[in-house]
Amino acid sequence: MNQIEGYLAMAAGKDEVHNGDDITVKVDLAIAHDITGPMAVEQFKKIGVGQVFDMKKVVFVLDHIIPAATVEAKVLHNVLREFSKRYGVKLYDKGEGVIHQVIAEKHRLKRGSILIGADSHTCTAGAYGALAIPVGATELAATMATGTLDLEVPEICEIRIDGKLKPGVYAKDVILHLIGHFGTAGFTDQGVIYTGSLMDQLTMDDKMTISNMGIEMGTMISYFADPDQSVGRVKEVYTFKTEDIPASVACPPNPGNVVRAADLSSTKISQVVIGSCTNGRLSDMLVAAEVLKGRKVAEGVTLLIIPASVDIAQQMEDQGLNRIFREAGGVITSPGCGPCFGAHMGLLAAGDVAVSTTNRNFPGRMGHRDGKVYLASPRLAAESAIAGTIVSPGQVVPLGGLADELEV
């Protein structure tokens, strides 16, 4: 068995499991937010059990439309408030941040634990070794009643990346490069284990960025290997060298349409978004602040800065980043999902072009169907905000030595 199979076997109470086995696993945490949670609650009530399987193992977070932008959104908040009160489950309803960041900060699971979430980016938790499986509202409701999840043991592949990232290349570029290579259905119904010498150099923030976008390759499970255990037998090993990974951009209409940033012809932009469960952490904000310090956002560009959690927002304030962003002409919003999924502040009209550190660029994702979204790293996004066009890292602000310049 490989590492994922080993933990699945443990969760299923079996000695061994293999690809194709139908198993039932015990769930350690079940999570949902203001868009999926109310539907899960409605389905849960239809089952007709009086309580959730374990009050401490069900958590809701309001993150998609908070503060409520419409009356309908507020109704969804109230559904979860009422449920949380009646069933005694934890609800984060004070704008604490994006669900995946809040779970990482307040409910971080041990390696090998089973996390299921009614949000496709639940896979973010694979960064710290959780087996994090995204589900829909009905499947979550079933787990809320039973405490278990039925699944088929997936095929597991290994992605091995060796080396050190080149200057101007970040974790975001690694995952964009992989999605471009494997395609948006590259690992449908499969699990991926990340290994290789690059892993030793990645921070937890970096790993969360990579794990977060696993679903953009279709993965069922994205998981960073435990370096102290052997990986075990996998279906296939794909090997990459960091020297072949360039600064990358995913162009419309999907995250698999990836090009080298250097190959993009000059494209005028009207919005830059730095934030989300993909790239809204302190390290992302530090990179953006290094670029934006003492510089101005270009005419005709709206720069949105969206911390992934309230803890991150506090650190940004403590470290003086907010002043840098405001002086550059950026709008700092409250923690949450922002315009990433097209229903909260910062939407695009037809003809708008955004560079965004978020995870999806499907047609209409951030507003109008004819508004375009290019996905990239915070570094590339920040430089593009200054240039007013999509640029490569280093084109506006020289690479290297920036950390020393930044006095915050």
Next chain:
Amino acid sequence: MSWKCKLHGRVWKLGGNVDTDQIFPGYAMAAPADKFKDYALAGSEIPDFAGRVQAGDIIVAGENFGCGSSREQAPVALKAAGVGLVIAKSFARIFRRNAINIGLPVLVCDLEQQVENGQEIEVDLVAAEVTICARGEKIRATILAANVLQTLEAGGLIAKVRKQLKIS
């Protein structure tokens, strides 16, 4: 809801990589449940689908249908609008499971190039066989797993769980 193993309907063709933002756009996500059907495919190349679909119609798509978000509003909206079945060359995992869990059948079959919009087809879900009515041609689809058929027969996952937990 009653389980029907034999379906008959008109074809709506969609291409490959139809993501959940196209099936059910983000701006509609806070809509009340009784309005979901109005947004079915509102973000796709057929934005007026909800007003034109008839009960029992069948979507025939290419690869990776339903990729992206876990929003169950997507299959719920299709079903509420009247879609009886989605056939695709392949499905994204979460959409496929969501559809089955809410009792919307999905079938894997590379059919897109063999049918025209508006053509009538007959589908036997248990036999995993598609018949193009006009020419009587039969095309094999991938057999549905036993547990998938069980869920569909029960009318969805909630009914199945109630049975498992012996709640009557």
